[in-house]
Structures are given as C-alpha cells and as structure tokens.
Amino acid sequence: MKIVTVGDNCMDVYLANDQAYPGGNPVNAAVYLKGLGADAAYIGWVGTDSYGELMKEKIHGKGVDISHLSTKEGKTAVTQVELKGNDRCFGEYHEGVMTSFCLTKEEVEFVGTHKLVHAGIWGHAEDKYPLFKEIGLLTSFDFSDQLGHDLVKSVSPFVDYSFFSYTKDDDYIRQFLKGVVNHGSKIAVATLGENGSLAYDGEQFYQKGTVETEVVDTMGAGDSFIAGFLYGILKGLSIDDCMELGSETAAKTIGYFGAW
Template identity: 50%
Template sequence: MRIATVGDNCIDYYENLHTGYPGGNPVNVAVYLKRLGVEASYIGFVGNDDYGKILTEALSQKGVDISHVSVKEGSTAVTQVELVNGERVFGEYDEGVMADFMLTEDDLHFLSEHDLIVSGIWGKIEGRLPELKSLGNLIAFDFATKLEDPIKEAAIPYVDYAFFAAEEETDDLLHFMVTEKAKGPKVVIVTLGENGSIAYDGDFHRFGIVPCEVRDSMGAGDSYIAGFLKAVIEGHPIPYAMEQGARNSSVTLSYVGAW
C-alpha cells in the first residue's frame, strides 16, 4: 500500500510555548500513516528558510517520501496557535510560498503510482482532481468544517472518501451527508470531536471515542483520517475503519503538537 498526500503545510507556532511544530493537514496525515506502517509520500512547496528545513528534515526523519517537495524562494507557511485547556485556538496564518503551489506533470505521474491520494480544502488541487481521477486514483479529501465552501462543490464529484468536521449530530447534518454522498463519494465521514464520528455509505455508522488524557487536540482529526483510510484500503468494513481512526486519534491527543 502506498498513499500520497498533497497540498498545504505549515509550522504551527505556539506563542505561549515559544515553540513551533511542523504541521498542515496533508503533512500530518502522511506522518500518521507512516506511524501505522503505511508507505507515505508528501508533495508541497516549502520556503528556503529555516522553517522549510525544519519541516523537510522532520518529514524525512519520520520516513515520509519527500522527493517531490519543492523548495522555493521565500517563506514557509506559518500558523499562529494558542493552546487553551488542551484545545487549539488558531490565530494569523501566513501562507508563504504555498500561495503559489501547483502540481507539475512529473508530480501527476508520481501520484499515479500510489493507491490513494489525500488532500484537503487548503490543498489547492481541486482543479486537478478530474485529471487525477481519470488516472484511476482513489481520492480522499478533508473539507474540515467548510460544509458550504465553493471548493467543496468543485471537488466532491471526484472524491471517494469525503471527510468533514462538525460539533454534534443533527438532522440537518445527516441530511447533508446523504446529499453529499449522492454527488459521488463512496463514503462521507464527519468527525465530531468528543462526540465521536458518523459515516454514511448508504447506511449510517457511528463510533464514539477512545478515552485518553487530552493534552493537545492538534492533529486529532488528521490522525482519524489516517487510521480510517489505512483500514478501508486494507478492505476492512466501515465500522472497523471508524474505530481505527478513533484509536489513532487518541494517540495524538495525548501529546503536545501534531507530531
């Protein structure tokens, strides 16, 4: 099994801790997949600054394939984060060189060699999804809390595993999941934080949480995605995949920083 993640990266800088950690949805998912024993690649832009070096060296140390990470003149993306009672509170975001991210033909060929491609709402590849889909790739996409974003409408017809985030189950949310699945995905999954998760593949499935001491919620959703995807690609049923997502998330919740 070989999975590629594509798009945004950043340094999550915790002002109250005076510390920065490598992060970004696709970056995190790649690291968590490696933690689970899956071969993972990451494609994105980093700046030719110290943060770019920190990010690429950290990914390399984790065993993620960074052969298609491009170093560009400029700054690596930075997200300001504050930790309040274990919950992350996002501040300013400087996109840096990722503002100009785009896939090359060589990147597309590289991606075609993977079993699954993972990106998200800030990944800047929604316009290339039709092409990637035509190459036969399975595609997972994290829409986060952006249930009505225009990018969602552009991307979702080409997505196999569509991930969203919300706070609690409601009738409107269930209706939304049914509506979105009808647009193309095999499965629509919504993570609900401490309320567990729901998945819809024609039937609704629910799973709670794996109890743990929460030190930092950064990366919890990305960990869920990694655990879920590994399980479904291996052929396991959706309820088992949801459990594996929750178990992987509980590991990440127990320490500070995404990884």
C-alpha cells in the same frame, strides 16, 4: 500500500511558549499513515527559511518520502496557535510560498504511481481531482469545517472519501453527508470532536464514539482520524472498523503537544 498526500504544510507556532511544530493536513496524514505501516509520500512546497529546513528534516525523519517536496524562494507557511485549556485555537495564518503551489506534470505522474491520493481544502490541489479519478486512483479529501464552501459541490463528485469537521450528530449533518454522497462521493465522514464520528455510505449511517484518553493537545486529532480510516480502507476493513481505527489513532495524537 502506497499513499501520496498533496498540498499545504505549515509550522504550528504555539504563542505561549514560542515552540514550533510541523503540521498541515496532508503532512500530518502522511506521517500518521507511515506510522500505521503505509508507504507514504508527501508533495508540497516549503520556503528558504529555517522553518523550511526544519519541515523537511522532521518529515523525512518520520520515514515519509519527500522526493517531491520542493524548496521555493520565500517563507514557509506559519499558523499561530493558542491553547485554551487543552484545546487548540488557530490564530493568524501566513501561507508563504504555498500561496502559489501547483502540481507539475511530472508530479502528477508521480501521484499516479500510488494507490490513493489525499489532499485538503487549503492545499491548491483540487483542480487535479478529475484527472486523479480518470487515471484510476482512489481519492480522499479533507474539507475541514468548511461545509458551505463551493469546493464541496465541485470536488466531491471526484472524491471517494470526503471528510468534514463538525460538532455533533444532528439532522443537519446527516442530511449534509447524504448530499455529499448524492454528489458522487463513495463515503462521507464527519468527525465530531468529543462526540465521536459519523459516516454515510449511501445506504446507512455509522456512528463511533471517541476512545478515552488524557487530552494534552487536540492538534492533529482530525488528521489522525483520517489517516486511521484510510489505512483501514486500504486494508479492506469494514466502515465500522475503519472508524474505530481512526478513533484509536486520534486518541494517541491528542496525548502529546503538536500534531506529531
């Protein structure tokens, strides 16, 4: 079960204690998928600074294939994080070397040796999604909370599993998910924070609550849900069971500081 994630990484720097943790949606997804039992690889760029070395060391330490994680002259991406209670709030984001990220022909060929490819809205990989579909890959994409972004309409026709972040189950998000599926996605999913998750497959909606757990830090909750959901898809589980696995994976993640 080979999965490759592509695009952004960053060091999440907690301002309160100056601790830094590796993160970024594709990185997090790869680590969580590996933890679930998938054969996961990550493609991205880090800088020549100490954060770049730390990023490579930590991802490799989790068993993720980093043979296509490149080091470029410059700084590794950094996101400043502030905790308000147990909820994380993002501050300034410095993209560093990832500003110029692009996939090489050889890297695209490497992606093609996998079953599924996942990327996110900040990852600079969206232009390759028509090609990913053309070569027969299953595709996944995290649009985060950018429901009004132009990429929703331009990329979703080439995405089997589209993920979004929202706040509650209401008429707006239901109509929105319907629109994404009508554009071409096989399944559209919205994580709703403490209100669980909602999915639409073109025929019906599926709802799932959260798994009760002690919340330490919500960093990575959405990414771990995505990983659990995708792992379930590749295992042939029902949408209900995929959402349940996503919720269980997220519950583990929010029980400790940092994404992983």
